[in-house]
Each structure stands twice: as C-alpha cells, then as structure tokens.
Amino acid sequence: MQTIDSTRFGALDIPDDAVIEFPTGLIGLGGTRYTLIARDESAPFLWLHSLDDPSLAVPVTSPWNFFSSFEVEISDGEAERIGVTDPSDAEVLVTVRSGETVEDFRANLRAPILIAGGRGHQVINEARGQSVRAPLFAEVAAAEPHPEAVA
Amino acid sequence: MLIITRRPGERIMLGDDIRIHIMEIVGNSVRVGVEAPKSVPIYREEIWTAVKEENKAAAAAETTTLPRPAARA
Numbered sequence: 001m002q003t004i005d006s007t008r009f010g011a012l013d014i015p016d017d018a019v020i021e022f023p024t025g026l027i028g029l030g031g032t033r034y035t036l037i038a039r040d041e042s043a044p045f046l047w048l049h050s051l052d053d054p055s056l057a058v059p060v061t062s063p064w065n066f067f068s069s070f071e072v073e074i075s076d077g078e079a080e081r082i083g084v085t086d087p088s089d090a091e092v093l094v095t096v097r098s099g100e101t102v103e104d105f106r107a108n109l110r111a112p113i114l115i116a117g118g119r120g121h122q123v124i125n126e127a128r129g130q131s132v133r134a135p136l137f138a139e140v141a142a143a144e145p146h147p148e149a150v151a
Numbered sequence: 152m153l154i155i156t157r158r159p160g161e162r163i164m165l166g167d168d169i170r171i172h173i174m175e176i177v178g179n180s181v182r183v184g185v186e187a188p189k190s191v192p193i194y195r196e197e198i199w200t201a202v203k204e205e206n207k208a209a210a211a212a213e214t215t216t217l218p219r220p221a222a223r224a
Contacts, residue, residue, distance in 0.1 A: 008213070008214050009214070023190065024190070024192055026206050027194075027199060027202045027203050027206055028199070028200075028202065028203025028204075028206050028207065029203070029206045029207065029210060039214070056210055057210065058206065058209045058210045058212075059209060059212050077193075078192075080189055081189050081190065081191075081192060095205060095206060095209040096209055096212075097205055097208040097209045097212075098209075098211075098212045106205070108202065108205040108206075108209070110198070110201070110202065111198075111202040111205070111206075122202070122206075124194065124198060124202075132198075132201045132202065132205055133205065
C-alpha cells in the first residue's frame with residue numbers, strides 16, 4: 001500500500017495490486033507507475049494517475065463507451081514489445097482531451113492504452129479510420145440532440 | 152543535432168544497442184531499417200508528436216471539466 005498526495009484528489013491510498021507499470025511511460029509524458037482512479041461509479045471516465053508525479057493525471061475512458069465501431073490493431077513488433085498478441089486480452093482505454101464545450105471533447109483513438117497483467121503500454125493503433133482527435137460525443141449527439149454537461 | 156552523411160548500405164550506431172541501416176533510396180524516399188531491443192518503441196516522428204500533444208492536452212484537465220452524458224435508455 002502506498003499513499004500519494006494528488007494535486008487534484010488529495011491523499012490517496014493505492015493498494016499494491018492497483019499499481020500499473022508502464023515500462024515506457026506515456027508517449028511524451030514519461031513516468032513509469034500509474035494507477036486507475038474512478039471518482040464517480042456512474043461516470044464513464046477514469047483518471048490514469050501517475051504515482052511518480054502527484055500533479056500528472058489523464059482522463060481516460062473505454063473507447064466503446066463512445067465509439068461503437070472502435071477497433072484496435074497493432075503491428076507484430078508492437079505486440080511483441082508489449083507482450084500482448086491479442087488486444088482483446090487487454091483492457092483498452094483512450095485518453096480524453098477536454099474542451100470549452102462538450103462538442104470540443106476529443107478522444108485519441110490512434111494511441112490507445114492497453115493494460116494487461118499489471119502492465120500498461122500506449123500503442124499506435126493501425127486500424128483504419130481511428131483519429132488521434134475523435135469528437136467524443138459525435139455518436140451521442142446523433143442519437144440524442146441534447147447531451148448534458150455537468151460541471 | 153549531429154548530422155551525418157551516409158550511403159545506402161551504411162549504418163549508424165546509437166549507443167551499443169540501436170543500429171540504423173540506410174538501406175536504399177527510391178525517388179524521394181529513404182528506406183531506413185532500425186535494429187533495437189524489443190523494449191524500445193519506434194515511431195514515425197509525426198505520430199509521436201501528435202500523440203504527445205494529445206497526452207499533454209488531456210493531462211491539463213481539471214477535475215471539474217469532465218462531462219457526464221445524459222443517461223441513455
């Protein structure tokens with residue numbers, strides 16, 4: 001068990017089995033140890049929180065919450081590097097970038113995060129049509145004219 | 152930045168574990184081979200830059216900015 005002093009969430013107790021090792025960190029952000037935090041059981045977003053930097057945390061979500069046709073394919077080299085041959089064996093999350101309005105929210109479908117066996121890797125998705133900046137609420141907007149934003 | 156001129160067939164070492172092969176030149180393109188330990192990720196730089204930017208932007212979020220979509224039937 002370890003405690004971190006998160007700049008967003010205050011003191012957090014992290015059980016050892018909740019620690020996720022990212023051998024090569026997140027692309028461009030570094031860090032090697034993270035954990036997933038859910039602040040609200042009913043919300044689809046989690047925070048991938050660094051255990052090495054208390055101010056570093058990234059909102060993530062399961063891509064299928066918002067993108068029914070999301071697929072992930074990785075090269076043989078990537079599969080070998082991360083030790084996962086079938087992405088369906090891993091938990092898949094994508095980072096979410098917030099914006100001024102709900103319509104500005106974007107998910108990175110091009111570089112999903114795969115978590116398996118206590119290890120995480122951000123990989124490059126080779127499936128076609130997966131944008132690095134996909135509008136998060138495009139399908140929701142199409143189905144329901146008024147998605148609500150809660151501050 | 153170190154600038155080296157190589158001919159096809161020649162190679163560059165980065166430390167002891169990474170070998171860059173200049174393989175062939177076809178028109179405007181250079182075919183480059185990279186030998187590196189399995190653990191070293193290799194990216195086209197433009198993808199790496201785009202992903203780094205998205206990661207940094209995502210990491211800038213405050214706790215209050217995440218919306219909750221209206222409950223679906």
